[in-house]
Amino acid sequence: MLGHIARRLCHLHQISNGLRISNLFQLLFKETRRPVSTMSLWPFSAAMSRDFSQPNSSWSPEMRRVYDHYNALCEVETENGEKTRGPWRKLPSYNRSLKYATGGAYLSKLIQAKARLFTRSVKEQGAAFEYVVFVNKEEKSCVCVFQAGHLLEGAPGHVHGGAIATMIDTVTGTLAGYLSGPVMTANLNIDYRSPMPLGSVVLFHSNLDRIEGRKTFVTCKVTSTDESKLHTEATALFVSINVGHLFGARS
CATH class of the missing domain: 3.10.129.10 (Hotdog Thioesterase)
Known part of the structure; x- marks a missing residue:
């Protein structure tokens, strides 16, 4: 799911001059909504992340x-x-779901890249x-x-x-x-x-x-x-x- 989001963001970034971030995400998520039953709730890449659990x-x-x-x-x-x-x-449990999800690095750079999950910040x-x-x-x-x-x-x-x-x-x-x-x-x-x-x-x-x-x-x-x-x-x-x-x- 987030891998697809990242690819969409890369494409939208090229045409987003002058757009607010909120508008960019509005375009993005308008096309990426899917029923929860078809989504992976834990789309993490083990190769890129550390499981703190x-x-x-x-x-x-x-x-x-x-x-x-x-x-x-x-x-x-x-x-x-x-x-x-x-x-x-x-x-699994990571110190930031967004950053360590597959394709989430790009999103993390846009949205408070230094943020960390409170319970995994120490x-x-x-x-x-x-x-x-x-x-x-x-x-x-x-x-x-x-x-x-x-x-x-x-x-x-x-x-x-x-x-x-x-x-x-x-x-x-x-x-x-x-x-x-x-x-x-x-x-x-x-x-x-x-x-x-x-x-x-x-x-x-x-x-x-x-x-x-x-x-x-x-x-x-x-x-x-x-x-x-x-x-x-x-x-x-x-x-x-x-x-x-x-x-x-x-x-």
Whole structure:
């Protein structure tokens, strides 16, 4: 999808003297809209990008254990002993989706090329947000394995409530986007139940509540890895948008 967009941009750039960027994208996305079901939601080039959701040396044994558990669910063995795709899928995570998508380098130069995804903006491994998301399309749910780094402190020794909210927005938005296509957060309601210690590993469980037109409602709860302790509960509302809206184009 973005590879096609980049080629269109190169062509349009040659005829865009005097056009505002918003007008340029309006022309672009008018011709590139497709139903979400026919679009690749993760059109990334592995050769050009680094997947930050891969295990690294900062991961604790517990983080690695839970990751291995869900990663194993991404592949199952048939009765014939063959390996096939399981109900879960691990999603990649980059420090900027736009820049590292196939054909996205050209777009990145036009739109704040130095921008970085907030949760992937710290270079030091393990210092902030260490996480990986697994999604189950059939169940319309996802699970995020999260390890809280030392730069996320709020109350001494515990994770800042804003950092927890950031991860809830990230996880619920990931599920909403996976099921509904491009979305933006419209509402986020959070109840903090118990403090989350720095360095701890927790699970973010997110499930689709319902879809009403352009609105996608999602629930989320944050628990210990054995699910015996509830840290946070939340509900979120996301609104589907036209991709061109992100670049200033209007329908």
